[in-house]
Amino acid sequence: xxxxxxxxxxxxxxxxxxxxxxxxxxxxxxxxxxxxxxxxxxxxxxxxxxxxxxxxxxxxxxxxxxxxxxxxxxxxxxxxxxxxxxxxxxxxxxxxxxxxxxxxxxxxxxx
Amino acid sequence: xxxxxxxxxxxxxxxxxxxxxxxxxxxxxxxxxxxxxxxxxxxxxxxxxxxxxxxxxxxxxxxxxxxxxxxxxxxxxxxxxxxxxxxxxxxxxxxxxxxxxxxxxxxxxxxxxxxxx
Numbered sequence: 001x002x003x004x005x006x007x008x009x010x011x012x013x014x015x016x017x018x019x020x021x022x023x024x025x026x027x028x029x030x031x032x033x034x035x036x037x038x039x040x041x042x043x044x045x046x047x048x049x050x051x052x053x054x055x056x057x058x059x060x061x062x063x064x065x066x067x068x069x070x071x072x073x074x075x076x077x078x079x080x081x082x083x084x085x086x087x088x089x090x091x092x093x094x095x096x097x098x099x100x101x102x103x104x105x106x107x108x109x110x111x
Numbered sequence: 112x113x114x115x116x117x118x119x120x121x122x123x124x125x126x127x128x129x130x131x132x133x134x135x136x137x138x139x140x141x142x143x144x145x146x147x148x149x150x151x152x153x154x155x156x157x158x159x160x161x162x163x164x165x166x167x168x169x170x171x172x173x174x175x176x177x178x179x180x181x182x183x184x185x186x187x188x189x190x191x192x193x194x195x196x197x198x199x200x201x202x203x204x205x206x207x208x209x210x211x212x213x214x215x216x217x218x219x220x221x222x223x224x225x226x227x228x
Contacts, residue, residue: 033216033217041221042219042220042221042222043219044219045217045218048217098144098159098170099156103153
C-alpha cells in the first residue's frame with residue numbers, strides 16, 4: 001500500500017504571498033494528482049503529473065519521482081485560493097489502481 | 112460538457128430508510144468512482160467501475176452498501192438500511208483511463224450530502 005503524507009496540514013498566508021504545499025509518498029508511482037476543494041464545495045482536479053513540472057495560471061506543480069515528492073506552488077496568492085488541497089497517488093497494493101489520498105492541506109489566504 | 116452530474120445534492124432521511132444516490136459520468140469516460148468524505152476519515156474510495164464492470168469494491172463498508180452501473184451513462188449507490196454513521200458527502204467521479212497504470216484525470220461531481228437522523 002502506498003502511504004501519502006502532506007505538509008503542512010494548515011497554512012495561513014497573506015494575500016500576495018508565495019505558497020508551497022508538499023506531498024510525499026512511499027511507493028513509486030506513474031502519476032500523482034493534485035485536487036482542490038473549497039469549503040462546502042466540490043472537488044476539482046488541478047493537475048495530474050508524472051514528471052517534471054506543470055503550470056496552470058498561478059498554480060505550479062512539480063514532482064521528483066526519484067525522491068517520491070511533489071510540491072504545489074501558488075504564486076501571488078489570493079483569498080479565493082483558500083481551500084483544501086489534496087494530493088493523491090495510486091494504491092499499488094493489489095490488482096487495482098485506485099487512488100490513496102493525503103489528508104489535505106487547509107489553506108487560508110487573508111486579504 | 113455538463114460534467115459529472117450527481118443527485119440528489121442533499122438528502123436527509125431517517126435511520127432504516129433506503130437511500131439511492133445517482134451519478135451520470137462525463138460522456139466517453141470509461142471509469143467511474145464512488146467516494147465518501149467525512150471529517151474523520153477524509154476521502155475514501157468505496158467502489159470503482161471500468162467499462163461498467165465493478166473492479167474493486169473493497170472500500171464498500173458492509174453489505175448495506177451496493178452499487179450498480181447498468182450502462183456507461185448511469186450509476187447508483189444504494190444504502191439499505193441507512194444508519195446515522197453513513198452521514199457523509201458522497202462523491203462520484205469519472206475519468207478516461209487508458210491502458211496502463213494511470214487512472215486518468217479525475218472529474219468530480221458536486222457531491223451528495225447525506226444526513227441520516
